[in-house]
Amino acid sequence: xxxxxxxxxxxxxxxxxxxxxxxxxxxxxxxxxxxxxxxxxxxxxxxxxxxxxxxxxxxxxxxxxxxxxxxxxxxxxxxxxxxxxxxxxxxxxxxxxxxxxxxxxxxxxxxxxxxxxxxxxxxxxxxxxxxxxxxxxxxxxxxxxxxxxxxxxxxxxxxxxxxxxxxxxxxxxxxxxxxxxxxxxxxxxxxxxxxxxxxxxxxxxxxxxxxxxxxxxxxxxxxxxxxxxxxxxxxxxxxxxxxxxxxxxxxxxxxxxxxxxxxxxxxxxxxxxxxxxxxxxxxxxxxxxxxxxxxxxxxxxxxxxxxxxxxxxxxxxxxxxxxxxxxxxxxxxxxxxxxxxxxxxxxxxxxxxxxxxxxxxxxxxxxxxxxxxxxxxxxxxxxxxxxxxxxxxxxx
Amino acid sequence: xxxxxxxxxxxxxxxxxxxxxxxxxxxxxxxxxxxxxxxxxxxxxxxxxxxxxxxxxxxxxxxxxxxxxxxxxxxxxxxxxxxxxxxxxxx
Numbered sequence: 001x002x003x004x005x006x007x008x009x010x011x012x013x014x015x016x017x018x019x020x021x022x023x024x025x026x027x028x029x030x031x032x033x034x035x036x037x038x039x040x041x042x043x044x045x046x047x048x049x050x051x052x053x054x055x056x057x058x059x060x061x062x063x064x065x066x067x068x069x070x071x072x073x074x075x076x077x078x079x080x081x082x083x084x085x086x087x088x089x090x091x092x093x094x095x096x097x098x099x100x101x102x103x104x105x106x107x108x109x110x111x112x113x114x115x116x117x118x119x120x121x122x123x124x125x126x127x128x129x130x131x132x133x134x135x136x137x138x139x140x141x142x143x144x145x146x147x148x149x150x151x152x153x154x155x156x157x158x159x160x161x162x163x164x165x166x167x168x169x170x171x172x173x174x175x176x177x178x179x180x181x182x183x184x185x186x187x188x189x190x191x192x193x194x195x196x197x198x199x200x201x202x203x204x205x206x207x208x209x210x211x212x213x214x215x216x217x218x219x220x221x222x223x224x225x226x227x228x229x230x231x232x233x234x235x236x237x238x239x240x241x242x243x244x245x246x247x248x249x250x251x252x253x254x255x256x257x258x259x260x261x262x263x264x265x266x267x268x269x270x271x272x273x274x275x276x277x278x279x280x281x282x283x284x285x286x287x288x289x290x291x292x293x294x295x296x297x298x299x300x301x302x303x304x305x306x307x308x309x310x311x312x313x314x315x316x317x318x319x320x321x322x323x324x325x326x327x328x329x330x331x332x333x334x335x336x337x338x339x340x341x342x343x344x345x346x347x348x349x350x351x352x353x354x355x356x357x358x359x360x361x362x363x364x365x366x367x368x369x370x371x372x373x374x375x376x377x378x379x380x381x382x383x384x385x386x387x388x389x390x391x392x393x394x395x396x
Numbered sequence: 397x398x399x400x401x402x403x404x405x406x407x408x409x410x411x412x413x414x415x416x417x418x419x420x421x422x423x424x425x426x427x428x429x430x431x432x433x434x435x436x437x438x439x440x441x442x443x444x445x446x447x448x449x450x451x452x453x454x455x456x457x458x459x460x461x462x463x464x465x466x467x468x469x470x471x472x473x474x475x476x477x478x479x480x481x482x483x484x485x486x487x
Binding site: 259280283307 | 459
């Protein structure tokens with residue numbers, strides 16, 4: 001350290017009081033009971049990211065010294081609070097303290113001896129979870145979005161999403177959820193890939209014709225993102241397996257083609273309290289909503305019973321513009337990510353419809369039915385009927 | 397005249413129209429005017445006295461089950477939306 005540095009330190013010491021780790025610990029212990037917003041002491045780690053990742057004091061916030069002037073007012077808006085700064089050995093935090101004084105923080109304190117002495121004193125510290133280099137690169141555009149960030153990305157990596165069907169809606173939804181780093185994707189589908197699927201079911205390809213769709217989707221996802229664990233179910237959802245299968249998942253993406261499955265899923269999801277992201281398409285139009293049990297309506301609030309076979313028009317070979325399930329499936333993926341991260345306003349109690357020919361989105365408010373047999377006041381979702389497949393001609 | 401918007405699955409029963417006009421001061425009258433011109437719609441929307449349980453009817457974006465049902469007032473500038481249950485996903 002040169003003479004000029006020593007002079008800076010001397011000046012800083014005159015302005016910034018120092019507490020040793022024992023004093024800091026004691027002060028933190030005293031405010032332990034207070035709610036986070038009411039706490040009078042804020043602990044700020046001013047070291048570099050790489051040092052923070054090796055371990056830090058629990059409850060500290062990280063503002064590297066290089067960004068101190070730019071970020072501290074956002075991190076600690078109340079300048080009357082006691083701000084205890086620490087670095088590795090107590091030098092950088094002292095200089096950071098002098099900067100805070102200049103910025104109007106009345107009670108900036110530097111922890112002498114720094115994190116090194118804190119650790120040597122046997123005081124608690126935590127090692128944050130870190131991304132490996134490949135993940136930091138892969139998810140860099142998520143990390144730049146404050147609403148996602150590193151914590152959000154970890155949340156996605158820890159999340160489990162079940163897709164009902166790897167078809168028109170499931171293909172784009174699964175593809176993008178995998179790209180986004182949703183850590184576990186379950187796919188239930190007992191169908192095989194056909195050439196007529198390839199006009200819209202982009203997760204499959206010509207080489208996979210004849211393969212199970214769930215397996216084909218797994219191959220595509222594994223080639224795209226090795227972080228994702230894919231669990232396949234080569235079966236149809238029915239009353240014997242629905243509770244077991246959905247139990248493991250955080251969100252269910254419903255892209256099924258028939259009424260019995262939609263009702264079966266609805267009732268089971270209410271019993272298991274799982275949100276369902278619901279989508280459907282027909283020719284040039286699609287619709288979606290989020291059924292979040294007890295927060296918004298469920299499928300039976302909207303339609304207490306399925307239509308009789310003669311009036312189940314969507315079962316006919318109706319046809320669909322190939323890009324349309326792409327749009328609706330991706331809106332489902334978007335809603336899924338919002339629900340997983342707890343951000344924005346998911347489409348709970350709102351039905352969004354898209355008319356491709358008109359180039360128009362519109363929205364209808366949906367209401368919970370207090371007498372709903374599945375989620376109303378006196379509901380017994382466990383006793384509701386299941387339905388036979390009303391489709392004379394399966395829609396494929 | 398109120399505007400009635402038909403979900404895609406109903407359009408075949410209304411000569412392919414996406415939107416039609418209908419006369420009436422409440423929902424029951426508007427629908428009756430519609431059935432007079434497109435009888436095939438009646439079976440899907442209102443097979444007997446009550447509205448079918450697998451179709452939702454909105455007046456100006458509000459579900460009529462939470463308004464006054466068939467008695468819901470419909471003004472000349474209002475929009476009635478007919479939205480049947482759509483399985484319509486696609487495995």
